Amino acid sequence: MIWLRLFWTFFKIGLFGFGGGYGMLSLIQNEVVEKQAWITSSEFTDIVAVSQMTPGPIGINSATYVGFKAIENAGMARTDAVCGSLLASFALMLPSFILMLLISAFFMRYKDHKSVQTVLSWLRPVVVGMLAAAVLLLLNTENLGVSLTPQFFISIGLLAGAFLATYVWKVGPIKVIIAAGILGGVIYSFV
Secondary structure: OHHHHHHHHHHHHHHHOOOHHHHHHHHHHHHHHHHOOOOOHHHHHHHHHHHHHOOOOHHHHHHHHHHHHHHHHOOOOHHHHHHHHHHHHHHHHHHHHHHHHHHHHHHHHHOOOHHHHHHHHHHHHHHHHHHHHHHHHHOOHHHHOOOOOHHHHHHHHHHHHHHHHHHHOOOOHHHHHHHHHHHHHHHHHHO
């Protein structure tokens, strides 16, 4: 039954998705594109792009879209697809909610204990690895293309400019995003 598979898939992702939404991307891609085949690789790339642009965490936004598409692609009505998006989002959040309730009850009491500090030190490299996996996942032909077009060089220039503005000149990230959006829009309108 697709409802149970949808719930269980996103519950697992929520349970093991350390590192936030970007850390979850490789898990979501593996589960929904490769194992369940609910969406294509191209659709997943579109999900990531749209999820970054919409308000809210990227993991929740991705779950919402995949839940909708999974039910819709199963041939059910759009109202059922909306329920699928709600179910996937709820399933993704449920493990975090349960874990936060449990952890908050004990963490303040034992936060300085050596074994707790050891476990936290083990999780740090895992989180970095999950984020690196998300970056590698997005390095594909849909995102980078295979030819050296003017758009590719414009994108590289915008990336370099954003890096310099943020790390060298210490410009705030919101100003960099707005400036890059405006500059990119102007430049791309002429290309």
